[in-house]
Amino acid sequence: MPRPAFANWLSDTNDVTQIFLAAGQIPGLINMAGGLPDPSTWPIADLSALAANAISNHPKDALAYxxxxxxxxxxxxxxxxxxxxxxxxxxxxxxxxxxxxxxxxxxxxxxxxxxxxxxxxxxxxxxxxxxxxxxxxxxxxxxxxxxxxxxxxxxxxxxxxxxxxxxxxxxxxxxxxxxxxxxxxxxxxxxxxxxxxxxxxxxxxxxxxxxxxxxxxxxxxxxxxxxxxxxxxxxxxxxxxxxxxxxxxxxxxxxxxxxxxxxxxxxxxxxxxxxxxxxxxxxxxxxxTDRILPEILALYRARRDALCAAMTTHLADLFTWEIPAGGMFVWATARDPALNTDALLPEALAQGVCITPSSVFDPHGLNRRAIRINFTLNDPEKLTEGVRRLARAAKSCLIKAA
CATH class of the missing domain: 3.40.640.10 (Type I PLP-dependent aspartate aminotransferase-like (Major domain))
Structure with a gap:
């Protein structure tokens, strides 16, 4: 017997979030897609002590509904x-x-x-x-x-x-x-x-x-x-x-x-x-949180600067962007309208880098000329290599679109 169909809205969703969350499991791939913090910023020893204290000294708060x-x-x-x-x-x-x-x-x-x-x-x-x-x-x-x-x-x-x-x-x-x-x-x-x-x-x-x-x-x-x-x-x-x-x-x-x-x-x-x-x-x-914030800011500021420097070297003829004053992302718009960033995503994955195309941030999916790039997860060397790979992918896309 056929089973009931899934709800209609499921046919309208996207798989980009799953792609960039799963990207970390692909050997050698540089993930510049998600809004992911660097695990080195997590105060593991402090959190371990806080968790042990919560369970030992506040069990009703920690373990009950x-x-x-x-x-x-x-x-x-x-x-x-x-x-x-x-x-x-x-x-x-x-x-x-x-x-x-x-x-x-x-x-x-x-x-x-x-x-x-x-x-x-x-x-x-x-x-x-x-x-x-x-x-x-x-x-x-x-x-x-x-x-x-x-x-x-x-x-x-x-x-x-x-x-x-x-x-x-x-x-x-x-x-x-x-x-x-x-x-x-x-x-x-x-x-x-x-x-x-x-x-x-x-x-x-x-x-x-x-x-x-x-x-x-x-x-x-x-x-x-x-x-x-x-x-x-x-x-x-x-x-x-x-x-x-x-x-x-x-x-x-x-x-x-x-x-x-x-x-x-x-x-x-x-x-x-x-x-x-x-x-x-x-x-x-x-x-x-107040104690660890200065180190987080210094780390991410340096990574933002490294990403934008690499983009200036390798992507300036392909994209335009503004240097963000904070946050986790650079938004880059293709100079050539023929560069469809939905098509760029699989090309980028083939080159070993993951970015997010602009269409998923448009409720109607019509904006296909920009990409979101994250700079907080990777060190400057990886960011630079990721930009190199992205440039190769973008040039390949434009050749195919010609």
Whole structure:
């Protein structure tokens, strides 16, 4: 007997994420595709001690089912960590998630019906597109750096506006202060939820961090005894700050939004790992993330510079790009429109290097002229060799396209 068919949305997905996560298992291949931190940045001895302490001294926190919304102590810590002058965050403003990706999935569950409209920073993060794909939303692209961009017009009728203001995935661009204020003003005027997805907010290499849109909306919680009730939904993660395997993220939002997300999480995984939450709580208390950050910044800054130098040597006649001021990625656009980067991916793999084509960051799959290159995972020598291989692959593609 034939079995029932899979859900229709599965036919619309892509396999690029699986390709670059699996690329690390291919001998000799240089993976420049994923947003992967360097394992050398993980404080293994400290995390081992924190894990042992969590199990030995806090077994109920570490080994039992955790509250759906997260351990109260960690929620209090996150609230205190992200409070600012005029922004009085409370435990009711915080939910702990199983990584930043779960937050995106849960937001889709509580805000999207089939065919709902999303105003999304364009190009858009692949993981967000994947998380919301089952709901088949309609996308209104927001080109935040365009001179004619009108935030209020973009927000009208949308269930939410999605942004990655700090070194956007995939472009690596930083959204300026004026643009942040304009986005916030549009959210307040239209009543649209404004998602501030911030996995790279600690990775500033050339300047002091800009204020978060969450902080800029501080006037919405003027009294210390009143939880924040503004339009910003702030998403954070430990993946780039400490270690991705802990799978700890958080949502900071108005209490009504947190309650809705908790209901959705109940039917998802019940709770985030108590052990990971306890390790995170103790890591923050010990100042571990603050202690290791300068070394991470120095390492990644040098790798960014090495990648861009190699690109100048080997790719300047093939691509244009901007040097990012932070984050994990360089976004390169082909000079020749005949260079289809969907076709470039298999050519690059054949040459022993993996990159991400631009089509997967476009909800309609039409942008096929750019690539995202990661610089955080590999040392300068590998980055340089990866760029050499990429140049050979791009030239081969152009010959085949002629």
């Amino acid at each position: 955790a509250p759906i919304e997260g351990l109260p102590s960690l929620r209090d810590t996150i609230a205190a960590r992200f409070s600012a002058p005029g922004l009085h965050l409370h435990r009711d403003n915080v939910m702990i998630t199983s990584g930043g990706m779960q937050a995106l999935d849960l937001l889709g569950k509580v805000l999207l019906d089939d065919g709902s409209l999303i105003a999304a920073q364009s190009p858009a993060y692949l993981g967000a597109l994947d998380a919301w794909r089952p709901r088949r939303p309609i996308y209104r692209p927001m080109h935040l750096h365009a001179n004619d961009f009108d935030p209020e017009a973009a927000f009208q009728g949308a269930q939410f506006a999605y942004t990655v203001p700090n070194f956007s995935n995939p472009t690596g661009r930083l959204v300026g202060l004026d643009q942040r204020q304009a986005l916030l003003s549009a959210a307040q005027t239209t009543g649209t939820w404004l998602i501030e997805d911030d996995p790279y907010g600690t990775l500033y290499y050339d300047s002091a961090p800009l204020p978060r849109m969450l902080s800029l909306s501080a006037s919405n919680s003027p009294h210390e005894d009143t939880p924040y009730d503004g339009p910003v939904i702030y998403l954070g993660t430990l993946s780039k700050e400490l270690a991705p395997g802990l799978r700890v993220g958080w949502v900071i939002a108005a209490p009504q939004m947190i309650r809705a997300l908790v209901t959705a999480k109940q039917g998802s995984d019940m709770s985030t790992s108590g052990l990971s939450q306890r390790i995170t709580q103790d890591a923050f208390a010990a100042g571990l």
